[in-house]
Amino acid sequence: MGGTMTAELQPAGLHSLQPDGSAWPMPPQDGYTTDDFFALDLPPHTELIDGSLVFVSPQRKFHSLAIDLLAYTMRRTVPEHLRVRREMAVVLGPKQVPEPDLVVVAAEADADPVQTRYDARDVVLAVEVVSPDSEDRDQDTKPRKYAAAGIRHYWLVTMDENNRPAVHTYELDPHTGAYTPTGVHHDKLKVSVPYDMDIDLTEIDRL
Template identity: 45%
Template sequence: MNTPGDGDDVAVTDVSGALDYWPSPPPWGWTADDLDRLPAEGPNGEPDFFKHVELIDGALVFVSPQKRFHQRMIRRLTEALDAQAPEHLSSVDQMDVKLGPRMRPCPDIVIINTVAAVDDDRTFYTPDEVHLVVEIVSPESEDRDRKTKPFRYAEAGIAHFWRVESNDGSPVVHVYELDPATGAYSLTGIHHGRLTVPVPFPIDVDLDKLPR
């Protein structure tokens, strides 16, 4: 689904021509809107081939199967955040955020405006609708979650970013806040055992209970 005023200047409505170049990208490159036009099957008929894919700086990135820690953290942390969020905010998991014409990551969890969350036709959210992004680090996504994505989220003006790491099966949450003077994230705390923060709303989570 496109959001009016998203600023894209790409008018392509079909990706069949782009797939003729597979596995190389098309000469004109992939765009954020192409993700809504990808077929259900892969170029060789593979089922659900494009089911879990992100667009990172114009490149399609396929998400690896999740480890159990990752899946449990997504489910339990999403539930914990949604239970504590004020009425105008909602916690959703594994939904795209369209940062620009060629940048459309799929964060593990986002806190968004409830008015956007209740729209079941949405396939992505825009930075102005997002208050917090949470990425749970997997071995294959370390560089993206620690370097590429935080830089892009900050560049898009998203105020809060959390990075969740596993320490022998226990979650450790690195909390960042956007510095308006620099436009970059500043680390405000590393949380073990319990996460208590006042923004983007008062949050108190027993981290040791989440992966269970």
């Protein structure tokens, strides 16, 4: 984001300075679009929500371990027509580009090794692991937007009293266009959709 920029010479669309002397991006009056977002030089894992940039705070160890556990175990049984990917941007609309912690996508949408994003229509499951700074987004904002974009399955992963993942599973109700809860899974996650999985959540203790 222009590490050599000074306060006296700032191009349009930038204001103030970060601690390293580079300028913070300033959103256009109507917010950033998806095209704007992918043209910006942003920190890793930045998201676009309602035309505004959302930056990621340092993550807890639980967050990383939960993603590792789920990614590894989900891949063990993933069918040929699907792929499991972590921390990839998903384009939901003109001003919406969240980055789920995990997605299950159609294999045919995963052919390009240098791609940086998926379209919502190619995503069959989005997974968010809750962090203190993302709790409201993961429990409210993002699932509403995932549902509106037609993503059929959503998982919300929280940390239980034993510091292990509790996986809250949801499925899109085609009549209401909203997610319906289908279960809360402790210690073991056994589901048949979007494909058969049997995951020992206690394995996080050994990672």
